[in-house]
Amino acid sequence: MNKSDIAAQLGFELHTTARLLKRNFDRRAKTHGLTRARWQVLWILNRNEGMKQAELAERMDVAPITLTRQIDLLEAEGLVERRQDPQDRRCFRIYLTAAAAPVLEILQGLAAETRSQALSGITAEEQQQLMNLLGRVHQNLSREEVVSD
Amino acid sequence: MNKSDIAAQLGFELHTTARLLKRNFDRRAKTHGLTRARWQVLWILNRNEGMKQAELAERMDVAPITLTRQIDLLEAEGLVERRQDPQDRRCFRIYLTAAAAPVLEILQGLAAETRSQALSGITAEEQQQLMNLLGRVHQNLSREEVVSD
């Protein structure tokens, strides 16, 4: 396998692994009516309450509309609430409700299970390495424009 | 940030990075009417013509129905064809058509662009490391059953 084949494989490997991780977690969380994507929203809000939707979307590197729907669903489930920003009537600030706390507890437990399966045999140092490498790829791809070269 | 937070971050980072890679490639490929997922099918077939759908799905670690739809689309675009297996009337074997070759050319070019952006500043050795770590996580998650501990 030549050098550019390895790199191409890398792309597919990244995808497959991400998908399997999501699937694993979602299977566990299904009975609780939650999914990985919604969990991420709760997780971020948990340490940054009162973020604007736009900020949250930026933080997650998702399109605003993608987040809109997650918030809709989480709000319908009574886990978060939108509050009008008094300074800027265009935007909402998102807060966790009291009902979110126990759910966060449960999700953290499920996440720990998935994690322990996924990272079995991978040392803390290697995890750091992986995090570092993914972070650099993420950075490289975060530039909005498509760079043709 | 404690140890389990790092691991949780790792999960999100994996997802975000995979998503950004897909988005980057898809933006480039859009004008050609193809996407990363379909490209993967062509890529695998290119070196394993005549696979059964079930084998292909297994290889990609996707649900059979997911692949069915990709094959439907690729067949509609005239890039692959289903041929009845003479030994087993239940299954098809998938072959690339002549039209697929130039498309593969183009896609490989686009993939090279995405790759060079994504892997900028990452050495060949680090790429190997990343591949290795992802492969191990992938392995850990490939077991079908949800392991609760």
Add this chain to the structure above:
DNA sequence: CGAAATTAGTAAGCATGCTTACAATAAGCT
């Protein structure tokens, strides 16, 4: 001040993954 540009959130429609359920065929067992 008032027109133009920007920003926040949403809607519609497509792509790709999943789960669950089903029909047709093959294989295995008594």
Add this chain to the structure above:
DNA sequence: AGCTTATTGTAAGCATGCTTACTAATTTCG
């Protein structure tokens, strides 16, 4: 042979991401 089980492909319906286009509110600037 005949019944049971497994395998192959498909269908329906949901979840999450994207792009493009829109409305409402704010900011910028002549």
